[in-house]
Amino acid sequence: MADNEMYALHVNGTRHEVADAWIGESLLYVLRERLGLLGSKGACEQGECGSCSVLVDDELVCSCLVLAASAVGQAIVTIEGIAPHGAPSDVQRAFVECGAVQCGFCTPGLIMATHALLERTPQPTGSEIREELSGNICRCTGYGRIIEAVQRVAVWRSIEP
């Protein structure tokens, strides 16, 4: 490909050189195809489904809508960086326990969005959960068990903050 660039991204606390990349590549593409971080998923590449959600400087964004080269100098956290592999987060555990995972394609994005929601609003109402997570589409579960999982984490955190 022509128009190649060399830049570095800070992902999950590690600096990654991105060489020989086409400048038009999205952050989602670079994370997945160049850095091998396959946990972020693409289901629409249009900002409509939330499967590709990552944190950029603590803000939840759709990585399919961000040009990778524009995220230089920002701290990126992906699903791989949300908790160590052997020590899943409370959100991850609650999703499994509550039956919030079926095919699992929406799941990494929903885990990211749930972490972000509970950071901002530790005890969300049902209505707040629905509104805040309405940018994440799940085609399998009908959302009932996902809402249950979010509420379970909120309870856990209120008992043991």
Added chain:
Amino acid sequence: MSTATREGTIKGRLGDSPPRPDGLAKTQGAFAFAGDLSADGFLWGATLRSPHAHARIRGIDLSAAWKIDGVAAVITAGDVPGKPTYGLISKDQPVFAADVVRYVGEPVAAVAADHPETCRRALAAIVVDYEMLPPLFDPERAIDGSHPPIHPDGNVIRRQRIITGDQSLQGEVIVEGTYELGMQDQAFLGLEAALALPDPGGAGVELFVATQWLHEDRGQIAACLGLAPEEVRLTLGGVGGAFGAREDISLQVHTCLLALRTGRPVRLAYSREESFLGHVHRHPATIWMRHHATAQGSIQRIEARLVLDGGAYASTSSAVLINAVTHVQGPYKCANATVDGYAVRTNNLPCGAMRGFGVVQACFAHEGQMDKLAAACGLDPVEIRLLNAMETGDSLITGQVIENVAPVAECITRVAALPLPDAPVGGRDGDPLDLPGGAGLTADPAHIRRGIGWGVAIKNLMYSEAFDDYATARCTLSNGVASLKFATVEVGQGFVVLAQQIARSVLGVDDVVLEPIDTTIGSAGSTSASRQTWMSGGAVDGACRLVRERLFELVGAQYDIEPVQLAIDGRDVIDTMGTLRVSVSAATAGIELVETFEHHHRPTEELDENGHGNCHTAFAFVAHRAVVDVDPELGLVKVVQVATAQDVGVALNPLSVLGQIEGGIAQGLGLAVMEEIIFTDGRVRNASFTDYLLPTMLDMPTVVAALIEHPDPMAPLGAKGVGEPPTISSTPAIVAAIRDAIGRDLSRVPVRPADICLP
């Protein structure tokens, strides 16, 4: 391997809801979906699609595409070495269009290159010379023969009538209506994706793919590649949902062809827009019905005419049609019927399997009729349905006797007893999100009207019409650990956890290893038709039982006890008439017991020309009640609650059952009020998640679910399939609730704002 006895009872047996074995990896982004798979030195593949609904291909110029740096292959119909066409029931769909394109989106060529962007440029450089042909979009013109055949197989894919009983009976009460359904997309999240690895010298190919039925794919792929089936090896790539859309071939043959042509691994993945064009959809349908009943409301005769638009290629249209015509009576007694159904070919997108498979269409019509009949007889929606509810031993209009448990009345009365939402219109705390229009703040609560509606359904389980859709499983027991091998596709429904539960229950083990899901064992049939719990569940159960027999023989011989006296108790083999107790781990230390089992369901028959025959394997039933709030001025709907009672036989994993119920209702809600693929001249206008609306968390109502558990003696584990029923009658229940709210007849789904608020 430690054989130390574990404390407590075995967790995760049948009836429990243990965590899925793939659950944690899925939450960590560590589960490999088909689109995540890669190989050293791979190339990207991409597909060129027809921009026209019906045209002759006069020529294709590939020269400019070949000249682009990084392009490794450009292939068309002439590069297909084997059978040029494929298909699930009739092989009528070309791998690449050779002479004629029949829908917008039909594959014409494919490329392999070093980067997705190179692929895009290569596709843009291919020049196809098309000569327009008159398109056929109107199904009625396919039926009346006024349009020349658009395919050598003709424009009518199948016609099926059901002629039963008195053909001239006229009821004291007669109601009629015409019902229409738009085209729904399965919209699974994990887009079509595959990775093909060519064998050296092109002697064969290995394909990792997200599909619903590995062995059927393999047969179709091998035929097109001109290879023997054993030269094509398939392994399941992680599947991000399916809902019927992966039952047909999409990118499988193209990916293999590109890999064999280039001698390199090839990855092919669809974009969302391409996915709308690249898989089959739910059939749009027009159904006319007339019900004849006594003055008291007992159904005496139904008349129906069903027209399903199959689009350009047959796919499973003929089977979808059979489901539609044989379910059009609904879960109600009916002795006389005059039914005529067509599945036709047009230049629209091909249609095939989607959750509910023809019964969704039939149910929307028969449930609309039931409400009309109730009104005409002065009954309420519950009374009319209870009055006519089918029971075990009743005959369908095909003559088939319902032998399964058939708790139709119980489903209805259980739902009626479930609490209605306790909050008034708009919720209790005046949150705008609880009103139609939500955060748009468009609703004036004083004008919002609440409505309640009902839907009840019957659904066949497994395949029909003499098809033997068996399933295979192998169980290995060694050192107290069971391993299971099957080709059963996990699409998200949770068969992987159910299989472990079965093995734990039968064998008294804690640890159950699942081997890779691939074609190195016999077929499991498709993950569709609500069939895998019954079929593959039956196969796993059978294999585990055979292993258990071997275990009892072994222990019996060792201790001189008749094997029939032995049983599993906890983690031990015990003598039911003596004192022996030996752990399964100890009994299987250092040995391996291996057994394979094929589960076949009872045989079924084809329908005759009058639509008679025992064509279905088994049936399940469900009832839904929906509560909606409607803004009649803006035409906006908020579904407030859906209550349901479902005939599940036995809930082998209650959490998974609930997940199927809630997820199925979400898709039924989508069809009721939001989801439709919209066309202009055969061109999809909303092939994106921006324009094709899917239910979000804000659209989903509270679901209140009751499980009706009567173990079905015909089912291997007593359990009926649960995947499809939730999708079927939730749609008519929601539409009935909207009708109830606004007092207007609505006969088409999805219900659009204009249908509600314009005169």
